[in-house]
Amino acid sequence: MIHRLTILPEEICVPVREGETILSAICRAGFTYRFGCRRGGCAVCKVRVLAGDVAYERPIDASLVSEQEGAGGIRLSCRAVPTSDVVIALQSDDHLTIVNPWVSKLEQSFQ
Amino acid sequence: MRLGFVHIRVTDMDEALSHYSNTLGMKVVSEESGPSRKAYLKCWDEYDHHSLVLEEGGVGLVKLGYKCATADDLDLFENRAQTFGATVGRVSKGENLAIGDGVRIELPSEHTVELYNEADYLGTDTGVLNPDPWPRDRRGVGVPWIDHALVPAEDPETVERFFTECLDFRASERVVTDPANPELIGSWMYCGQSPHDFAVVKGPNSKFHHFAFMLNDWNEILHAGDIFGMDEVPIDYGPTRHGITRGQTIYFFDPSGNRNEVFCGGYRTMPDFPTITWTADQIGKGVFYIQREINDRFLTVFT
Numbered sequence: 001m002i003h004r005l006t007i008l009p010e011e012i013c014v015p016v017r018e019g020e021t022i023l024s025a026i027c028r029a030g031f032t033y034r035f036g037c038r039r040g041g042c043a044v045c046k047v048r049v050l051a052g053d054v055a056y057e058r059p060i061d062a063s064l065v066s067e068q069e070g071a072g073g074i075r076l077s078c079r080a081v082p083t084s085d086v087v088i089a090l091q092s093d094d095h096l097t098i099v100n101p102w103v104s105k106l107e108q109s110f111q
Numbered sequence: 112m113r114l115g116f117v118h119i120r121v122t123d124m125d126e127a128l129s130h131y132s133n134t135l136g137m138k139v140v141s142e143e144s145g146p147s148r149k150a151y152l153k154c155w156d157e158y159d160h161h162s163l164v165l166e167e168g169g170v171g172l173v174k175l176g177y178k179c180a181t182a183d184d185l186d187l188f189e190n191r192a193q194t195f196g197a198t199v200g201r202v203s204k205g206e207n208l209a210i211g212d213g214v215r216i217e218l219p220s221e222h223t224v225e226l227y228n229e230a231d232y233l234g235t236d237t238g239v240l241n242p243d244p245w246p247r248d249r250r251g252v253g254v255p256w257i258d259h260a261l262v263p264a265e266d267p268e269t270v271e272r273f274f275t276e277c278l279d280f281r282a283s284e285r286v287v288t289d290p291a292n293p294e295l296i297g298s299w300m301y302c303g304q305s306p307h308d309f310a311v312v313k314g315p316n317s318k319f320h321h322f323a324f325m326l327n328d329w330n331e332i333l334h335a336g337d338i339f340g341m342d343e344v345p346i347d348y349g350p351t352r353h354g355i356t357r358g359q360t361i362y363f364f365d366p367s368g369n370r371n372e373v374f375c376g377g378y379r380t381m382p383d384f385p386t387i388t389w390t391a392d393q394i395g396k397g398v399f400y401i402q403r404e405i406n407d408r409f410l411t412v413f414t
Contacts, residue, residue, distance in 0.1 A: 034407060036368070036408050036411065036412035037345060037364040037368030037369075037370070037412055037414070038364065038368075039364050039365070039366050039367055039368040040122060040170075040367070041122070041170040041364070041368015041369060042170075042368050042412040042413065042414055044408070044411060058122075058123060058126075059122040059123050060122060061120075061122055061169045061170045061171075061367075061368075061414075062169075063169065
């Protein structure tokens with residue numbers, strides 16, 4: 001099953017494969033953004049989930065996202081796996097950058 | 112004195128064991144189950160019981176163990192640390208599996224260092240009688256030794272002064288804001304003959320930056336990089352050369368996000384080694400000499 005991941009503020013839309021993390025889906029679509037260890041340990045890749053559902057399928061360090069942040073939709077994008085269509089916002093001082101224009105152009109046709 | 116063991120937390124023990132054992136090639140020497148699952152690992156050319164302790168739950172550093180030469184050293188360093196004003200306590204034999212009596216010190220940076228002078232002897236994988244140069248069953252990267260650790264600190268100057276005054280370390284290299292009015296940003300410190308056995312950079316207290324494995328040469332760094340490609344190990348940076356220490360490196364992350372390094376080369380240090388100074392505007396070259404700029408992870412990702 002493929003879910004649709006929409007990233008604000010650019011409103012870029014990328015497909016998500018079954019079991020794929022937000023980070024993996026964005027990178028596979030030819031984009032990059034600010035992330036760190038990619039293994040749930042550093043919290044540099046926090047994003048805000050505005051709509052839809054995500055699940056952690058592997059353990060993270062629970063102290064990295066406060067209760068208040070969690071209630072506000074903050075998740076570690078390297079470990080969060082969409083289980084429905086999802087809309088996320090990157091951190092306010094971050095943005096998507098195209099690193100693989102061949103793929104990112106193709107992925108736009110998904111919209 | 113030398114770095115004897117690194118004790119870290121991992122979120123998933125099975126993934127961590129696969130990384131440190133299959134990818135890096137360490138040997139699991141002991142495991143403890145129960146509420147606090149732990150594993151003890153050693154590199155093939157190390158002869159003490161273990162050099163890495165993994166503890167399940169969370170991420171980051173639990174403590175660094177430095178092995179001293181004698182019990183008298185422990186007394187000396189304990190007295191000096193107390194005089195310095197650090198929080199100091201005694202560790203009894205057996206509190207750390209296979210490690211003898213020790214001294215626990217809370218650094219001004221809220222990191223724990225334990226000094227000890229005895230550990231159970233297991234021997235290297237090649238032995239001490241007519242040994243082969245390396246074991247035929249070496250796995251993955253085949254790391255022979257752990258090498259050094261780097262921690263962040265809000266006040267690196269006090270941490271540097273602690274290691275200098277209390278533990279007889281010396282700074283091989285320092286990064287300062289401006290040589291005319293220097294504020295310390297980082298210090299690379301040695302207690303043996305390598306470029307560094309401990310390092311501290313400005314950053315958040317109690318967090319962990321990385322610990323490193325020693326490799327023999329640049330070709331082994333490339334070989335390690337190939338293994339990381341095969342095993343999908345997330346890379347922070349490299350392979351490249353450091354300006355600071357002159358060594359060669361790849362930084363990468365374990366499956367819990369703790370940063371590791373494979374490190375080789377660098378110069379030799381002596382008690383009269385003249386300290387090298389870098390200025391903050393040249394830190395890009397100091398850390399990643401060839402690319403000359405720091406990536407956006409190196410000074411922001413801690414566990």
